[in-house]
Amino acid sequence: MEMEDQLEMRMSPFQEPSVKKERMEFENTPESGPSTSGFPYKRAHLEYGLSKRVEVALVRLPEYKISALRPPTPSQFYSEDESLSSSDSDYQDRHDDSSDSDISSSKRPKTTNNLEHTPIIDSSVFAYTPHETVKVRPDLPEEEIKVDMVVLARKKNLRWQRGKVVEIVTKEDGRVKYKVIFEEKGKSLVSGHHMAFDTMPRLEQLYVGARVVVKSQDDATLFRAGILAELPCRKNRLRFLVFLDNHKPIYIGLTLFHLVCRPLPDPVDDIQDDAHQRFMQQYLRDWPYPHLTQYKPGQIASVEFNGDHHKCKVEMVDSSLIMVFFEFDKHKEWIHRGSIRLAHMPRFLELRRREADAGEH
Template sequence: MEMDDQLEVTMSQSEETSSKRGLFEFENLAESQCESEPSTSGFLCKRTRMEYGLSKRVEVSLIRLPDYKISALRPPTPLQFYSEDESQSSSDSDTKHRESSDSDTPAGKKSKKKKNQTTDNMEHTPIIDSSAFAYTPQETTKTRPDLPEEEITVGLTVLARKKNLRWQRGQVVEVVTKEDGRLKYKVTFEEKGRSLVSGHHIAFEDTPKLEQVYVGARVVVNCQEDSIQYRAGILAELPSRKNRLRFLVFLDNHRPVYVGLTLFYLVARPLPDTTDDIQDDTHKRFMKQYIKDWPHPHLTQYKPGQHASVEFNGVQQRCKVEMLDCSLIMVVSECNQHKEWIHRGSLRLSHMPRFLELRRREAEAGEQ
């Protein structure tokens, strides 16, 4: 029988009740009301209303829905981003995929050992996502804007490097020109002391303008919760809905921090490759790779409660993920309960160096 044909159903009754026969009539429903209750076959069924009590004959009209209405009834496919909630949904989808794969195995053959192995794999081998983080042209830039340089003059209040990883507020008291033409700046610090520094070890104290910032910029951060108030770093994310409109900075000690525009300052004369000013070789390699991959950084997908192996002082330790904050996770060491925010693509995560090495080998094989 064709789907568009009318379906006729005849219902008979005994002779004793024939005198009480009634008739069912169809009530035309509003289109919106019909659409809210589609049948599993994709057709709409019209309801009936009893007027006289008993039925003798029922007619059902089947109407084919247009394709666009059928598509509208299907659940949308979720997009994948890097926010906390979306990271969790990505991990959930991976879990469901693994569970559905196991469902093909008879229940009697499933063992607890296999379930434990699956759990361990989920804990120590999370998904690594390399989807595009930036979604506007301005966010993809990794080049310093071609803007006029601000002058560094005598009497200017600046932030300058006093010792390794330590910057302090001071005042330029003299500009020195070396024999090779390089300029040096003598700075007197507010907390006593004096240093002769290069332009890439001086930062302007003024709040940066948005057109001056870019991924890879050399900056100095006001670390309000740190015993060392000012630390140098590299800008790693610009504000977007994926990071709740904040800037991500990697400090030179590999610590990632989210800050607002008023909490960091631009270095006056950065080196052509800003990573060359990083002294720690491991962190320097990480930042070079990060900037090279931008806007496709490699981020692991974690959920609170999962376990990870994280390096602390050169030793891998078993940790538990306690919180997520966009591109960062807070991990708690099971050894001493030490808490720390780390980046979801950090080389301190045990699987990240292996992933990057495998990726490097694949790239080399593709070039041959």
């Protein structure tokens, strides 16, 4: 006995009809007439001693429904071409097939104009494993400070120099001071939080928020104080990010910075610039979800310089930093993608602080 069934299925353009069979042949069935969607119906003949006709109407869904069917993708931090943009990178993973970008470099639409825009602000988790996001000081014994020990000590406001501890002085109120004679002439009586070990730090001592001192790029005898802002991970190609106290960000290797001997309970309290101090407080509060703007090379940004905002062209993107070119005086700088020097960021961060304060109350 011959049986016929008719089945009309409405399907997404991303799906294909499937019927369990040993052999199936599709052919146009003019006797069935055109479908309402504009696509012809198909007939399936199955060799089971039965004849079953399956009528399929393919209906194109609206774009918003198609978008809803796509699987979610992780937020973008930097694209494949951005990750290789810096020539001073310590590490490049040439064999990693994964990408932090939603769009591959070959499919990414090119920027067709240089108009200034308000970039997307991404607050996704920065790293992937717990040891890459640590912001709690490890519970390790303090290293002893001895007479004749070579250290790095603060000589002036933002200038640290190498010297030798010649005396340890205990004040009447119990505070301990260290008398340091500098290699480049002069001496000073400093506190433990204004002195750093001259040795390379150990990895187990490091955490986001650590108070550090970095060798100056311009003068080998000078050092600058700062705060460790990123630990090595795949996203920054195994480098450390440090914010110097003048708000300058810098990617460096382990051998180029030193740990402060006796940091304050809150190392941000040692920053003298109020605006940068507030920025670092917010940054450490948000970590490991820092606020990073999304820029591409060729776009225009408004960046503060000496109290005024200037239009700059983004020339490079390197992990959490962008290199900008100031048209008015032709100089270049590396700027953090969440920096308060970017025109739209101070207001955004202020709103976040207010939200956080309201949540605490």
